[in-house]
Amino acid sequence: MMARLDELDRKILRALQTDAGQSLDEIARQVGSSKTPVWNRIRKMREAGVMGPSTVLVDPEALGLGTCFFVLIRTSEHEAGWQQRFLAALRARPEVQEAHRLAGEIDYILKVRVANARAYDVFYQALISEVRVFNVTALLSMEEIKSETALPI
Known part of the structure; x- marks a missing residue:
C-alpha cells in the first residue's frame, strides 16, 4: 500500500x-x-516503512571490486523447493548486489560485483554447484554510465 506523503515529507525524503x-x-533548514x-x-x-535502515554507499573501485557482471539465468526448474534453494544461494553470496525475477524468456537477472x-x-x-540452472549468460559491464539510489520523488 502506498504511503500518504505531503510535500514536506517528500522534501525531507529528497534531503535524506x-x-x-x-x-x-x-x-x-533545507x-x-x-x-x-x-x-x-x-x-x-x-x-x-517508507524508509529502511540508513546505510553508507561504498565505492566498489576503492575496495578492489570494480568488475560488474549482469548475469542472465534461465531455468527449467520452477518447483518451490528449487526456488527456495536458489534464493538461499543468492542471499548467501555477498557478490550478488541485486537479483530480480523477470517476465519473459529470461527468468532471473543478477547484478554481481x-x-x-x-x-x-x-x-x-559455486552457484551452479548449489543449484541447477538451464542457461547462464554473463554480461560484463564495460562502463557504469549512471547509478542512482535516490528515487524520483
Whole structure:
C-alpha cells in the first residue's frame, strides 16, 4: 500500500536521499521547517516503512571490486523447493548486489560485483554447484554510465 506523503515529507525524503548523514538542523533548514517537526515526520515515515535502515554507499573501485557482471539465468526448474534453494544461494553470496525475477524468456537477472573475471568464475562455479540452472549468460559491464539510489520523488 502506498504511503500518504505531503510535500514536506517528500522534501525531507529528497534531503535524506542526498545525504542521510546530515544533521536534523541541516535537513530542517533545507526543507524550511524546524527540527522537531522534521524529526517527528522522519520517525513516522520509518514506522510506516517508507524508509529502511540508513546505510553508507561504498565505492566498489576503492575496495578492489570494480568488475560488474549482469548475469542472465534461465531455468527449467520452477518447483518451490528449487526456488527456495536458489534464493538461499543468492542471499548467501555477498557478490550478488541485486537479483530480480523477470517476465519473459529470461527468468532471473543478477547484478554481481567482483574483483575480476577470475573472481566471477569462482562465484559462477559455486552457484551452479548449489543449484541447477538451464542457461547462464554473463554480461560484463564495460562502463557504469549512471547509478542512482535516490528515487524520483
